[in-house]
Amino acid sequence: MVERDEFTIRFRDGAPLELGLRTRVMGILNLTPDSFSDGGRHERLPAAMEAAARMAEAGVDIIDIGGESTRPGAPDVGEAEEADRVLPAIEAVKRQFGARVSIDTTKAAVARQALAAGADLVNDVSAFGDPGMLPLVREAGVPAVLMHMRGTPRTMQRNTHYDDLTSSITDFLRERVETAVAAGVSDDKILVDPGIGFGKSATGNLLILEEIPALKRVGRPILIGASRKSFIGKLRGRPVDDRLEESLAVAAYASAQGAHVIRAHDVASTVRVVRMIDEIRGANRGAS
Numbered sequence: 001m002v003e004r005d006e007f008t009i010r011f012r013d014g015a016p017l018e019l020g021l022r023t024r025v026m027g028i029l030n031l032t033p034d035s036f037s038d039g040g041r042h043e044r045l046p047a048a049m050e051a052a053a054r055m056a057e058a059g060v061d062i063i064d065i066g067g068e069s070t071r072p073g074a075p076d077v078g079e080a081e082e083a084d085r086v087l088p089a090i091e092a093v094k095r096q097f098g099a100r101v102s103i104d105t106t107k108a109a110v111a112r113q114a115l116a117a118g119a120d121l122v123n124d125v126s127a128f129g130d131p132g133m134l135p136l137v138r139e140a141g142v143p144a145v146l147m148h149m150r151g152t153p154r155t156m157q158r159n160t161h162y163d164d165l166t167s168s169i170t171d172f173l174r175e176r177v178e179t180a181v182a183a184g185v186s187d188d189k190i191l192v193d194p195g196i197g198f199g200k201s202a203t204g205n206l207l208i209l210e211e212i213p214a215l216k217r218v219g220r221p222i223l224i225g226a227s228r229k230s231f232i233g234k235l236r237g238r239p240v241d242d243r244l245e246e247s248l249a250v251a252a253y254a255s256a257q258g259a260h261v262i263r264a265h266d267v268a269s270t271v272r273v274v275r276m277i278d279e280i281r282g283a284n285r286g287a288s
Contacts, residue, residue: 002213009143009188010186010188026063031065045092049096052097053097056099062121065086079110086110087117090117102119106130122145125147146192165207165208169215170217170218174217193223209257223260224251255278
């Protein structure tokens with residue numbers, strides 16, 4: 001089992017999120033009609049709140065709320081429509097559960113409204129691709145997840161060949177982190193995501209999982225999101241609604257490889273799996 005570095009991420013209210021000793025789980029709450037896994041399932045607020053309640057009961061650490069699909073080929077959504085989808089849910093989740101909420105968006109304008117509504121963290125698959133996002137994160141003092149992706153969700157699967165995938169990911173993420181820190185973002189506000197499923201082949205995604213320890217070179221906490229993704233279906237012949245066991249296997253392996261946060265649809269099952277990994281990790285640490 002790979003030794004996991006320890007970090008402290010601080011929210012804008014000063015509260016810490018300790019990363020390292022315990023694997024954290026980020027639950028996915030998609031408020032879209034066309035997400036690859038649960039599109040349309042949580043479009044209406046009552047259904048979204050029922051899903052959030054299940055996550056909170058299961059012990060989720062962060063609920064990731066998104067209003068635009070990032071599946072390959074997904075159409076763009078306007079700022080106003082995306083904000084209309086996510087803001088009521090963010091406000092309701094914060095009011096009813098007091099849970100930490102991340103806003104899954106690439107748009108600074110949407111992120112700004114989401115933070116005003118109570119969101120605690122920005123999950124940006126474009127890694128500050130919007131020029132307004134970096135100054136917003138700096139001024140708001142909130143943590144952000146920066147992800148590796150070549151191209152956009154509309155184009156990312158057109159070319160999945162890399163001469164050296166691991167170096168491409170680590171070099172990109174290191175540059176993004178250094179740029180953010182140079183612009184005034186505290187390094188205790190940044191997490192990184194290698195972008196499983198975003199511009200990678202099925203075998204490339206497997207390589208990322210094997211190479212999670214190499215991401216330590218970036219020097220920031222590592223988030224892995226592989227839940228129900230298409231590479232599982234390609235490798236195991238499973239439809240999107242029948243990939244639970246495979247997703248849990250990936251979550252367990254990623255945690256054992258040193259990932260700090262697992263992003264998942266099936267929160268209750270994922271929490272149970274990573275808690276067991278944490279027990280094994282703790283026993284190994286105590287025996288050393």
